[in-house]
Amino acid sequence: MELIKxxxxxxxxxxxxxxxxxxxxxxxxxxxxxxxxSSGKKLGPITIAYETYGVLNKNKSNAILVxxxxxxxxxxxxxNTRNDKKPGWWDIMIGPQKxxxxxxYFVICANVIGGCKGSTGPSSINPLTGKSYGLSFPALSIKDxxxxxxxxxxxxxxxxxxxxxxxSMGGMQVLQWLVTYPEASKGAMIIATAAVHSAxxxxxxxxxxxxxxxxxxxQNGNYYKESVKKPDIGLSIARMIGHITYLxxxxxxxxxxxxxxxxxxxxxxxxxxxxxxxxxKKDLNRYKNNGTTDFTKEFEVESYLxxxxxxxxxxxxxxxxxxxxxxxxxxxxxxxxxxxxxxxxNVRAKCLVMSFTSDWLYPKEQSLKIVKALKINGIDTTYxxxxxxxxxxxxxxxxxxxxxxxxxxxxxxxx
Amino acid sequence: MLKSFEIIxxxxxxxxxxxxxxxxxxxxxxxxxxxxxxxxxxxxxDEKKVFEAISxxxxxxxxxxxxELSDYxxxxxNYVIAHDVIQIMNKPDLxxxxxxxxxxxxxxxxxxxxxxxxxxxxxxxxxxxKTEIIPYEWYxxxxxxxxxxxxxxxxCRKEHLNILDEYYTGFSKRAIPKLLRPNFLAEFAYFLISxxx
Numbered sequence: 001m002e003l004i005k006x007x008x009x010x011x012x013x014x015x016x017x018x019x020x021x022x023x024x025x026x027x028x029x030x031x032x033x034x035x036x037x038s039s040g041k042k043l044g045p046i047t048i049a050y051e052t053y054g055v056l057n058k059n060k061s062n063a064i065l066v067x068x069x070x071x072x073x074x075x076x077x078x079x080n081t082r083n084d085k086k087p088g089w090w091d092i093m094i095g096p097q098k099x100x101x102x103x104x105y106f107v108i109c110a111n112v113i114g115g116c117k118g119s120t121g122p123s124s125i126n127p128l129t130g131k132s133y134g135l136s137f138p139a140l141s142i143k144d145x146x147x148x149x150x151x152x153x154x155x156x157x158x159x160x161x162x163x164x165x166x167x168s169m170g171g172m173q174v175l176q177w178l179v180t181y182p183e184a185s186k187g188a189m190i191i192a193t194a195a196v197h198s199a200x201x202x203x204x205x206x207x208x209x210x211x212x213x214x215x216x217x218x219q220n221g222n223y224y225k226e227s228v229k230k231p232d233i234g235l236s237i238a239r240m241i242g243h244i245t246y247l248x249x250x251x252x253x254x255x256x257x258x259x260x261x262x263x264x265x266x267x268x269x270x271x272x273x274x275x276x277x278x279x280x281k282k283d284l285n286r287y288k289n290n291g292t293t294d295f296t297k298e299f300e301v302e303s304y305l306x307x308x309x310x311x312x313x314x315x316x317x318x319x320x321x322x323x324x325x326x327x328x329x330x331x332x333x334x335x336x337x338x339x340x341x342x343x344x345x346n347v348r349a350k351c352l353v354m355s356f357t358s359d360w361l362y363p364k365e366q367s368l369k370i371v372k373a374l375k376i377n378g379i380d381t382t383y384x385x386x387x388x389x390x391x392x393x394x395x396x397x398x399x400x401x402x403x404x405x406x407x408x409x410x411x412x413x414x415x
Numbered sequence: 416m417l418k419s420f421e422i423i424x425x426x427x428x429x430x431x432x433x434x435x436x437x438x439x440x441x442x443x444x445x446x447x448x449x450x451x452x453x454x455x456x457x458x459x460x461d462e463k464k465v466f467e468a469i470s471x472x473x474x475x476x477x478x479x480x481x482x483e484l485s486d487y488x489x490x491x492x493n494y495v496i497a498h499d500v501i502q503i504m505n506k507p508d509l510x511x512x513x514x515x516x517x518x519x520x521x522x523x524x525x526x527x528x529x530x531x532x533x534x535x536x537x538x539x540x541x542x543x544x545k546t547e548i549i550p551y552e553w554y555x556x557x558x559x560x561x562x563x564x565x566x567x568x569x570x571c572r573k574e575h576l577n578i579l580d581e582y583y584t585g586f587s588k589r590a591i592p593k594l595l596r597p598n599f600l601a602e603f604a605y606f607l608i609s610x611x612x
Contacts, residue, residue, distance in 0.1 A: 376487075
């Protein structure tokens with residue numbers, strides 16, 4: 001995840017970094033014991049990519065499972081190689097003396113299935129056909145994402161977690177976990193999320209999906225052959241739209257205002273050379289020099305979004321984007337229950353619910369609904385609508401207050 | 416001379432489930448958690464104070480007391496504590512009626528507006544009284560519903576609430592015996608009450 005704020009990261013040899021970490025893999029659900037998904041379809045074998053940080057204690061009581069958001073992966077902290085420019089997506093929170101203190105806790109993060117960073121997804125090879133799944137990959141739900149992670153925990157021998165935590169889609173996984181495995185965690189951090197995905201949230205995701213499927217290179221999801229072009233433009237537009245929704249008006253204004261790129265460096269200049277070459281040819285820029293009108297003037301925010309789109313296509317699969325956003329849009333934890341309080345009636349974990357004042361994508365009203373339902377069930381609940389200016393992505397920002405809240409919450413869970 | 420949390424703490428049985436209204440940074444919650452092993456939660460509207468409380472590992476909900484009370488199950492708490500907050504509520508009567516439903520027992524504390532210093536102040540200066548515990552100007556005071564011990568007793572009688580115990584402090588926070596005309600001598604009052612039968 002790339003942020004609007006230029007956070008300083010701990011380098012791999014810093015005492016506050018978990019250092020160099022290796023992504024590991026667990027494969028299960030071999031035929032004929034495939035995993036039955038919510039849709040009724042079966043999937044197997046399933047590989048799940050995961051990383052762990054810290055050491056599991058003797059009574060296995062110090063484990064924390066962290067769930068990633070839409071574009072995240074198993075690489076939550078530290079560096080995979082010494083040459084990595086950036087650490088894992090929640091490195092600000094996970095490490096020695098950080099809130100998820102790896103000197104005390106054993107932190108686990110797994111890539112969701114449907115993803116494209118090591119866990120089985122549409123870009124993986126279907127063992128039956130020898131080809132990538134593409135659109136033959138079965139539809140997924142948020143529940144389908146957490147079940148494999150529970151299987152991973154069983155594999156690691158962890159019966160009860162100290163805490164589960166996640167923001168955005170990660171928060172949906174937390175809610176789903178509380179409903180599906182109410183006894184399997186002592187605490188839960190439910191951050192910047194919703195129990196039922198709203199029309200506005202679906203609307204933005206749907207534009208992203210339309211952008212992808214309208215890209216002629218998408219080819220009904222069959223673009224995995226090496227010589228074939230990928231739906232890069234569609235995916236980068238999807239990312240650009242998404243990125244706007246993760247930020248706030250205030251943050252954008254502060255960072256870019258109405259600045260125009262003149263002799264200043266373009267964000268796209270920071271791209272690696274091979275990507276820069278392709279990006280210059282992109283149809284996206286075609287309108288700029290059409291000979292009649294001067295569209296060459298470019299706002300800084302425009303260039304920034306393009307940069308976000310460009311780096312995203314390097315690391316993300318368009319079909320994964322379709323499957324995952326669809327699972328998010330389908331998310332309605334009340335499905336099959338009378339209401340939200342009924343859905344959460346078996347929850348036993350101590351819960352921390354957090355929203356951010358500038359998050360207009362997942363506004364505080366959605367968190368308050370969760371808080372209300374937890375209270376009705378008499379669950380030990382903490383809630384704050386934190387004053388934060390970076391919009392939905394605020395939970396990924398290096399904010400001392402969020403760190404202190406997490407630290408305090410986890411410490412209270414140990415008592 | 417007892418401190419507020421000691422007076423309240425003396426009424427709270429060990430390992431009780433408590434709810435503190437307007438808990439601020441959670442001082443009282445923390446004390447009761449440590450001294451009485453209370454399982455506590457709190458409500459406060461101030462984001463910065465809630466931040467302090469939850470960074471301290473306390474279970475606090477950032478919200479408006481007027482909105483937050485309706486969700487809890489009836490008689491969910493052993494004690495609901497409204498320390499020095501009832502007089503700042505828009506509808507103190509509704510809040511009191513709600514909290515006697517939520518808790519087996521309720522602790523309400525408030526500044527007594529019939530305190531003799533206040534009476535003298537208004538009598539001789541002809542201006543809105545200011546004291547150490549109500550130091551505000553008339554135009555920016557949070558205390559929009561000040562009342563007296565007599566008023567509160569009358570309210571309890573009318574609403575069929577049982578007064579189980581009471582405690583008064585006067586000049587320099589010294590205890591005032593119940594029989595010594597607390598409505599005149601007490602600056603601050605503590606009541607332990609329960610809902611009527």
